[in-house]
Amino acid sequence: MSRPFLKMNGLGNDFVVVEARSAPFSPTAAEVRAIANRASGIGCDQLIVIEPGKGADARVRFWNADGEEVSACGNGTRCVGWLLMQSSGKDAVAIETKAGRLTAQRAGERLVSVDMGKPGLDWRDIPLAREQDTRSLDVTLFEDPSLATSPGCVSMGNPHVVFFTHDIEAVPIAAAGPLIERHPLFPEQVNVGFAQVLGRDRIRLRVFERGAGLTQACGTGACAALVAAARRDLTDRTATLMLDGGELLIEWRDDDHVIMTGPAAVDFAGELP
Template sequence: MVIEFSKYHGLGNDFILIDNRHSAEPIVTPEQAIQICDRHFGIGGDGVIFALPGKEGTDYTMRIYNSDGSEPEMCGNGIRCLAKFIADLEGKSEVNKTYKIHTLAGVITPQMQANGYVKVDMGTPFLTAAEIPTTLSTAEDKVIAQPLEVAGKTWDVTCVSTGNPHCITFVENSDAIALEQIGTLFEHHPVFPQRINTEFIQVVKPDYMKMRVWERGAGITLACGTGACASVVAGVLNSKCDRFCTVELPGGCLQIEWSATNNRVYMTGAAQQVFQGKYSL
């Protein structure tokens, strides 16, 4: 089988986009997605994203397989790339054009901006232990600055779900974290029954933070949109940052707002096509 694809990235978080509008199910399997994402023997990417027909009144449906074949509920950088891919498929570049996209995390609404940027209404964050999910909890059933032992060290962690689960810890120097060693230990810690994405956050000033991330199912990536959103929520809950904050990731910056008016999180960042091609499975 030969599939046509487009390669996009959001701040270096890169994805293979497939036009799947003719079928309600992804046209490649998780095992094939692993092959496609291989950076030496495939196209290379952090995941494969499918643009499927909309359902339940939405314009499109998003499905995504990570580079390890697992399927996350949603992906922040990925949905910006998907919105740009859809606009390119439709041959439209309207500023302020919005799409209602059905995901496993609910309906997400990206809005096209000028200069290749996309603003995404990420919805309201989930804060209870059951919603994340994690077995860590407090009397209020929220995990805010709770101790967690990983690799012989106690970390204060805050857990937030922004459609998929995140564990955030604040550090003095994010660059000093041995992410390649410790990331997988967080991801597979027994207190996270569905595994976890982990963000290591350095607060530079109240409206600017630096972030490094270990993504569930993908490992070290240059950016994570849902993680940036979760990190700002965690920063506000811990009185470490403002509700509107720039988050610097290795691949670039995202603008994140946790609205005090409606409790919704908004993410704005770039999405860019890299190339198109055909791939033989």
Template sequence: MRVEFIKMHGLGNDFIVLDARENALPAALTNETARALADRHTGIGCDQLIVLEPSDSATCRMRIYNHDGGEVEACGNATRAVGLLLGEPARIATSGGMLETTLGDGVVSVELETPRCEWEQIPLAYAMDTLAMPLGWGELEQPVAVNVGNPHAIFFVDDCDAVPLDQLGPEIEHDAVFPERVNVNVATVVDRQTIRLRVWERGVGQTRACGTGACATAVAAMRRKLVDREVTVHLPGGPLTIAWREDGGITMTGGATESFRGSFEWDDFA
């Protein structure tokens, strides 16, 4: 059976979107099928595979599979892409919480739920201060831990471009202190309104952009009183505007793009 797909990206963080709201997939999506589709040499290729399903409580339900085939809770850039695809204000249910999208002039905004900062909410393997974790890996020390639907560790450094993220990223991602693994962010605060950021995404590797990483990093910088309550986060793929409101919610605004559409034979990847 042939299945249609939509290829999209948010600032270079790219996705395969399978819309199963009206026509169900031929079979339950396995981690192996997700990994095969995501392979950039023998599949379609993507950072994340997105499946849209019907929902009784939202416009749709979004399921997210990383490049390694593992299912994860949230993806900010993918949420913006889905918001663009839906073409109207929407509520999107994920395993990381309910997200709301609105469309602006060439951009999509996502309303995320209140960030979680307690050690057991990240989660961490044992209790510790999440504002300055007493841990270090090489040159990276004392990260801030934030959960914005998925777990992030944020390191503030003088020059994020100088950090060997390909080496330290996988080591930190798989450290036993993070029982669900972790996304690794290295950030440089430029001024009160500007942050530069690189992200090692769990199950993916380095990405051109990570929406939840930008949100988590902005929250971490705000918790440390390094920046104002609204900042522009510059990632390799482009900028995102992040605002942490007084009511606790986060708004992320940035671009999203549909690249192309196509179809594939399901049995070729099952």
């Protein structure tokens, strides 16, 4: 039986979104990889499935392009939030994820704000293989002079390590990303962010995503980068994150919640074979 889908993107971070509230859809890892394959499949960074929610507007599940199910996806949550608000006429919706319950709100024409919850800052939250100060790791993950500072770690429902550099264009992301992603310090692997602070309210960011590679944008990565920068007093608690695909506004509020605001777009509709 064929299954309708929408191809969506948040700042170029692209998704195949499948509605499964009326009929279950539980893809295997091989099926996810086939769908995500850009040469022979539809092509995407993540597969997203929308399921019935218990006390929420929907439950959402995420799979990376390598077939692994993950707990969180910021840009994907924003896209799903926009879909749910469009279909229901609501201005705010509640979304269940493996990382917890999230709230999405309208923030303008095709703009959505998502309360991503509180960041995890303890070494066990990431998780790390051993105790570390997550503000600034005391460990060498990759020998390269362009990564001038010890990285910080933040969990946004998924693990992130954030390096701060003076010249992001000089960072060998293709070489560094895969090695750091699978470093023994990260038992569940890790999303690898490379950040250049341009001002108290602006950060340039590129992210090598766990299981997907270098993407145009990473919502949870943007949240993690802002938190990591603010913890080291490199920025204020609100900043614009400049990613390859566009900009996200990230706010780390005084109540410890991280708010992400950015666009959601529909590319096309189709049917899975």
